[in-house]
């Protein structure tokens with residue numbers, strides 16, 4: 363499953379080339395998780411703004427093409443309602459590529475945005491991904507999809523105090539709270555396991571029992587695991603279409619994830635695996651305390 367580092371690496375790969383690109387046409391393949399919400403013809407002629415990201419969603423702002431003053435005299439009619447954007451999610455198996463010279467779409471290519479800078483193509487064999495038109499990020503339908511997302515992990519407003527205060531409101535095990543993504547986004551399974559190990563926190567510890575200093579250590583650990591994955595994703599991906607690139611590269615150097623039965627690098631105890639919230643949790647019962 364593409365995790366936040368893969369989505370951010372994708373954003374960095376497409377944002378520059380697509381900024382200012384003009385949409386020539388769009389094409390839909392088989393139905394994705396949700397309908398597009400507008401006709402593909404309605405996207406024609408719009409220009410792409412600065413590609414953003416919120417959690418694992420990408421946001422492609424689209425606005426009418428306004429000719430410079432005094433050149434053609436052609437301007438988009440005021441208030442024609444076209445300003446908005448596309449909210450994209452890669453689901454379980456999706457990947458985006460920006461193709462300078464796109465070949466004919468294959469059986470798993472379910473969305474194309476053809477622009478004068480290349481074709482942005484969504485390949486998604488399992489079709490849990492989505493491309494949805496929304497008039498704004500804070501208007502329906504985007505607002506409803508983003509409503510329950512927690513803080514961005516690198517948002518400076520997410521201070522250790524704020525993180526601790528939000529954990530205080532949750533009684534579930536910390537691992538499950540991290541995976542739920544409603545306190546902080548980006549803690550996918552591998553990153554949650556690794557951050558808890560780095561911070562020395564047992565994955566089954568109730569979130570509201572985590573002290574303020576331990577919450578601060580956990581937030582720092584989560585940021586360092588994600589930063590490392592981003593660095594690996596940026597450096598090891600030849601292109602950003604490898605949906606497992608960043609997590610896969612990170613996994614190769616993970617301290618606990620996928621290493622049940624192997625000795626802990628810190629204390630030598632054998633690492634353990636247990637199932638929590640229907641996901642495998644890897645941890646060291648000696649180094650990670652309740």
Ligand SMILES: [Zn+2]
Nearest residue numbers: 626629646649
């Ligand atoms: Zn250990």
